[in-house]
Amino acid sequence: MDSQPTLPVPISYISGRYLLFSIDAVTYLRREHNICGVLIGTLPQIPQQNVFLGLPLELMPEEARVLVDRDVACIVDEAKAHDGMKSLLEEDRRQYLRELESQGLHASRILSDRKDQQREQALKKLGEKVKAKAAKAADNASASSAQKDESSSVVDIFDDGSNSASRSANMTPESKLAMAITPATSYPPLPQPTSSSRILSKPEVPLSYPLFAHLHSQGYFLSPGLRFGCQYVAYPGDPLRFHSHFLVVSAEWDQNIDLMDIINGGRLGTGVKKGFLLGGPEKTREDVDSEAERVESVRAFSIEWAGM
Amino acid sequence: MADADEEAIRATTTEAPQIETDLSDETQDFRLLNHLNFLSDTSSASLPRRGEKDFEPNPTEFQADVLSASRGAMHNALAHPRIHHPKTQVVGIYAPDGPTPPPQAMVDEKGLGVSSDYCVCVPVPKGQYFKTIGQADRWNRVWLLPEEAMYLMERGSLDIKWPRELSGIDADDVNEPLIPMSLQAAYACLLGRSGLTLERYTVFTGLRRLGYAVVRASGWDDNAQAEDSKNEINKHAYTEPQQRGPGLAGIIGRCFAWLDDPFGTSSTAAGPIVGCGIHRNYTDVYRKLATIPWYDPAKAETRDPLDTDAPFRVIFHVYKPSTPIKKSAWPTPDFRIAVVNAREQTSIPTLAQIGALLESTPLDPPRGEKMDRLMYMRLRHGYRNVVLAVVDQGVTSFLRISDAAFGKEKLYENKGPPTGPKRGGNFRPKKR
Numbered sequence: 001m002d003s004q005p006t007l008p009v010p011i012s013y014i015s016g017r018y019l020l021f022s023i024d025a026v027t028y029l030r031r032e033h034n035i036c037g038v039l040i041g042t043l044p045q046i047p048q049q050n051v052f053l054g055l056p057l058e059l060m061p062e063e064a065r066v067l068v069d070r071d072v073a074c075i076v077d078e079a080k081a082h083d084g085m086k087s088l089l090e091e092d093r094r095q096y097l098r099e100l101e102s103q104g105l106h107a108s109r110i111l112s113d114r115k116d117q118q119r120e121q122a123l124k125k126l127g128e129k130v131k132a133k134a135a136k137a138a139d140n141a142s143a144s145s146a147q148k149d150e151s152s153s154v155v156d157i158f159d160d161g162s163n164s165a166s167r168s169a170n171m172t173p174e175s176k177l178a179m180a181i182t183p184a185t186s187y188p189p190l191p192q193p194t195s196s197s198r199i200l201s202k203p204e205v206p207l208s209y210p211l212f213a214h215l216h217s218q219g220y221f222l223s224p225g226l227r228f229g230c231q232y233v234a235y236p237g238d239p240l241r242f243h244s245h246f247l248v249v250s251a252e253w254d255q256n257i258d259l260m261d262i263i264n265g266g267r268l269g270t271g272v273k274k275g276f277l278l279g280g281p282e283k284t285r286e287d288v289d290s291e292a293e294r295v296e297s298v299r300a301f302s303i304e305w306a307g308m
Numbered sequence: 309m310a311d312a313d314e315e316a317i318r319a320t321t322t323e324a325p326q327i328e329t330d331l332s333d334e335t336q337d338f339r340l341l342n343h344l345n346f347l348s349d350t351s352s353a354s355l356p357r358r359g360e361k362d363f364e365p366n367p368t369e370f371q372a373d374v375l376s377a378s379r380g381a382m383h384n385a386l387a388h389p390r391i392h393h394p395k396t397q398v399v400g401i402y403a404p405d406g407p408t409p410p411p412q413a414m415v416d417e418k419g420l421g422v423s424s425d426y427c428v429c430v431p432v433p434k435g436q437y438f439k440t441i442g443q444a445d446r447w448n449r450v451w452l453l454p455e456e457a458m459y460l461m462e463r464g465s466l467d468i469k470w471p472r473e474l475s476g477i478d479a480d481d482v483n484e485p486l487i488p489m490s491l492q493a494a495y496a497c498l499l500g501r502s503g504l505t506l507e508r509y510t511v512f513t514g515l516r517r518l519g520y521a522v523v524r525a526s527g528w529d530d531n532a533q534a535e536d537s538k539n540e541i542n543k544h545a546y547t548e549p550q551q552r553g554p555g556l557a558g559i560i561g562r563c564f565a566w567l568d569d570p571f572g573t574s575s576t577a578a579g580p581i582v583g584c585g586i587h588r589n590y591t592d593v594y595r596k597l598a599t600i601p602w603y604d605p606a607k608a609e610t611r612d613p614l615d616t617d618a619p620f621r622v623i624f625h626v627y628k629p630s631t632p633i634k635k636s637a638w639p640t641p642d643f644r645i646a647v648v649n650a651r652e653q654t655s656i657p658t659l660a661q662i663g664a665l666l667e668s669t670p671l672d673p674p675r676g677e678k679m680d681r682l683m684y685m686r687l688r689h690g691y692r693n694v695v696l697a698v699v700d701q702g703v704t705s706f707l708r709i710s711d712a713a714f715g716k717e718k719l720y721e722n723k724g725p726p727t728g729p730k731r732g733g734n735f736r737p738k739k740r
Contacts, residue, residue, distance in 0.1 A: 012492060015500030021492040023387045027379060038702030040510055041491070042517060044390045044464030050517050054386050054462075056495065058506070058702035078496035085493075088476045097485060107391050180397050180467050182390040183490040206651075226650050226700035237365040240378040245364070 004028060006192070008071060011064050012078040013200055018059040019078075021185045026057050033072060034221050035063050036239055055184055060224060061203040062212040068202050069213075069292070075200040084190050096189040104178035111179075208232075208250030209291055210281040214298035215248065222248070229268050234277065246277040246302065253282045262303060270305035277302045390464040390491075398435055400428045400457060400468045402489060402497060407451050425502040426451035428468060437465060440521040440633055453524070454498035455512045461494050462513065468494055503529055507649045507699040508623065514704055515645075519629040523638060527613050527621035527646075527668075534615035594720035602715025605691035611667040619648045620661040622668060622694065643695050644669050650700035666692045666711050687712045 009025045011018050020026050020037065029035040043054040059067075067073035205212075208231050215222060221235040223244075230247035247269045251257055262278065269276035279300030288294055362371065392398075406424040422445050430442065433450040437460060442450040452460070460466035469486035470493075477484045489497070499506060515522050526532070582596050613622055625641035627633060646665060657665075674689040690710025698705045 012496065014495050015506065017499075017506045019495060021490075021495075023383060026386065027383045031379065039386075040506075040513075040702045042459070042462040042513060043385060043388065044462070045385070045388050047463035047465075048517055048519065050514055052385065054388075055491065060701045078492065079500075082493055082496045085470060085475050085487075086473075088487075090476070093476065093487060097487065100488065103389070104391065107389060177394045179394070180392040180488065182392070182461060182464065182467055182488055184390075184492065186490040186493045186496075189487070224701040224703050226698065227703055227705050237362075238375055238379070240382065241361055241371070241375050242364060243361050 008074040009067070010076040010187075010192070011059060011067070011073050012056075013075050014078045018061060018064040018075070018203065020057040020059065021055055022187075023055065023184065026055070029067065029072070030238065033067065033070070034216060034219065034238075035059070035067060036221055036223055037063060038224065060212075061205050062209050062222075064203045065205045065209065065291075066213055066216055075203060077198055077200055081190060081198050082186060085186075088189055092189055099188075100181050100183070101178045104181050107179045107181065108177060205291065207252060207285075208280075210294040210298050211248065211250040211279045211300065213291070213295040214279070214300070215277075217295070220246075228272065228274070230265070230276075233274075244274055246275050247272075248277045248279070251278060251280045252284060253280055254284070255280075263305075266303040266305040269303070275302040275304055390461070392464070392467050396435070398430060398433065398460075398466050400430045400452060400460075400466050401486070402457075402468055402471055402474070402494075403427050403429050403451075404471065404474060404497070407445065410447055410449070421445055422451045425453055427454055427498065427501060428452040428457035430466070435465065440523075440627075440635070443635070454501045454504050455509050458494050458498050458509065459513050459516055461489075461491065463517075505647075505649070506702075508647050510699055510702060511624065511645065511647050511697040511704055515624075515626055520643075521627040521629070521631070521633055523625050523627075525613065525622045525625045525641075525644065527616065527618075528623045530618040532614050534612035591720050594718075603713070604715060605666075605711035605713050606671065606673060606716075608667055608692075608711070610670065611664060613668040616664045616668050617661065619653055620646055620657050620665045620696075622646055622665070626695075640670075644693075645695045645697050648696055648698045650698050662709060665694055666709065669694050683717055687714065687717060 003024045005022060005024045005028050009020075009022075009029065011020060013019075020029070026037070029037075037057040037059045039053040039055065040058050041054040041056050043052055046052065064073065064075065068075065212222060212232060215232070215234055219236075221237065221239055222232040223235070223239060225231050225233040225247060228247050230249050232248040233244045234246040234248050235242050235244045247265065249265060257278075262276075265276040265278065277300055279298055281294040282297040282299065283294050285294070365371065404427070407422040407426050407429070422443055426443060428451070430438075430450045430452060433442070433444075433448075438450055441456045441460070442452045444450050452466075457466065457468060461468055468489040470489055472478070472484075472486070475487045477486070498504070499509065512522050582593055587593050616622075622644040624645040624647070625638070626643040626645055627639070628642045631639060631642060633639065669692045671691060672689075672693060673691050674686040679686050679689060688710065690712045693708060693710035696707040696709060698707065
């Protein structure tokens with residue numbers, strides 16, 4: 001369960017966005033590095049809803065940058081990497097297809113097993129119902145002929161059961177046909193992108209990155225915050241289990257801030273039982289060589305609407 | 309001892325209040341999915357109820373256990389494979405260079421009749437999805453746009469294969485099985501094709517998951533321009549107060565106006581706004597007080613949908629599930645959607661941008677018995693409307709913008725009986 005993917009985790013860079021496709025990487029980064037991202041894919045098991053979503057996971061550039069700076073992830077140009085499909089060796093290709101087939105067989109076996117189980121259960125229930133009915137009828141009717149009828153019907157039911165069981169036994173070779181599988185990732189058949197040519201430089205981040213990195217280093221989980229009218233929403237723990245505490249807005253140290261924005265933010269936050277957190281680095285990008293130095297100079301303030 | 313501590317902490321932890329919100333607004337507890345029987349028929353499965361959340365982390369094992377159970381459930385739900393039963397499997401083949409004719413067919417000057425934006429070919433289309441998705445060519449193959457192919461693949465309804473030339477198989481090797489594309493490969497190859505950004509795709513799938521039919525509108529291509537563009541805001545739509553129509557009606561109207569106010573005192577420079585005439589009812593007074601020009605959306609000119617600037621242009625037409633759809637002749641859309649990336653467009657749109665966007669949609673005045681009766685519903689519905697989908701890193705917010713006509717709702721002309729306690733002022737009938 002607590003799987004550990006090989007580090008660094010490759011983050012797919014596709015048409016300007018950062019995406020994760022490997023479930024192990026998603027759970028690992030969430031568990032060990034407080035990175036949640038946003039699930040944007042459809043869950044194949046319940047595809048007609050928007051409450052629970054599935055892979056891929058979209059990462060903010062800030063999240064990707066934090067991970068790259070910690071050396072737990074690297075950015076891979078996925079379109080280029082997939083050009084490698086052309087040079088796939090025949091042997092690898094066959095091997096990959098065999099693997100998929102065995103997975104498909106496994107899936108169809110599970111499915112047919114479950115179907116059998118369900119059928120058995122349903123039959124058992126039906127049998128019990130009939131038995132109960134028979135017992136009731138036996139209680140009511142004293143005539144022995146009636147009893148005979150009922151018992152014969154019970155026998156009939158069991159005949160049906162054995163029939164369908166034998167039918168399913170006949171069907172098994174057919175249902176053992178391998179299911180086709182759409183895998184989530186392309187590794188395999190593609191080899192892990194180790195060559196540095198496919199690994200891209202660190203993600204470009206917005207001016208609000210220092211505040212993001214600062215809060216993240218303090219153990220907060222951050223997610224995009226536009227739906228609450230802010231830049232990030234800060235959670236004290238995993239958003240799966242906790243409500244968020246802060247609406248986060250970043251500003252540069254010398255930037256003029258409209259007082260109305262602070263009041264608006266404070267009211268907005270208080271309205272949804274969260275604090276309004278305003279912060280930013282004391283140093284500008286001109287002052288320092290790296291974003292890391294800016295991160296160290298972050299100060300944050302929280303504003304709550306007291307409503308005197 | 310440790311257990312006693314834990315009990316104490318748990319007792320003091322206040323359960324965070326559960327506010328009624330849209331379920332999709334917040335991260336959901338994937339444990340709720342556990343009772344759904346995966347790998348089986350899910351048609352009967354209904355969505356689970358919202359889970360309880362805690363206020364803040366505490367060092368109890370109880371909380372740690374619940375969290376790891378939640379994460380485990382999430383892992384299981386996300387790790388669920390996309391499998392295709394051999395009987396219902398639909399296969400698509402990726403066509404990196406756009407639609408091509410089948411190998412043995414002859415191509416004449418008529419071409420394929422399929423736009424080059426389409427890039428996945430389904431030789432044997434079956435299933436309900438193709439009613440609203442894809443376009444058929446002359447050989448009864450259905451071609452899919454990148455977003456349609458990705459959506460069908462994501463929901464486990466389409467198995468996209470690599471074409472021979474891209475997976476290292478010789479073109480003559482007809483018996484060699486094709487390699488299935490992974491989800492990752494589909495994203496890598498299809499995203500970015502023909503103007504498909506991740507934001508547009510997120511909006512597309514979000515709506516499709518809810519059952520809407522979504523098709524590209526003419527504004528899809530950012531670079532497409534109208535032939536004759538007009539860059540100024542429509543001035544005709546601003547209605548002067550007391551404006552009369554031209555012609556005879558106008559002359560008669562002006563006559564009456566003169567009879568009403570023969571000394572022209574209604575000019576504010578020369579006296580009170582209302583003037584010195586005799587006023588027999590409040591309506592006349594109010595009409596004279598209306599000196600501010602107002603905007604009449606019904607008079608605004610309609611603009612070519614291409615005469616707008618990205619991102620504020622309609623790129624999707626959306627149909628409700630109940631709307632009957634014929635792919636050869638799409639009906640009038642129920643909604644028009646513009647998609648905005650919140651990271652690239654960080655300010656709210658200007659009046660010129662919103663005005664142009666609204667003018668590019670057809671006039672849709674409030675009609676019907678209910679609209680005639682309810683003024684606020686009329687105002688909310690407006691005369692033109694458009695939906696903005698603002699995407700912030702995968703999180704979509706929908707905003708409906710409509711062109712309301714407050715100037716048309718003259719409250720003083722409201723003929724209905726006065727309501728509320730103000731009736732008659734302080735007058736109380738005396739009992740005799």
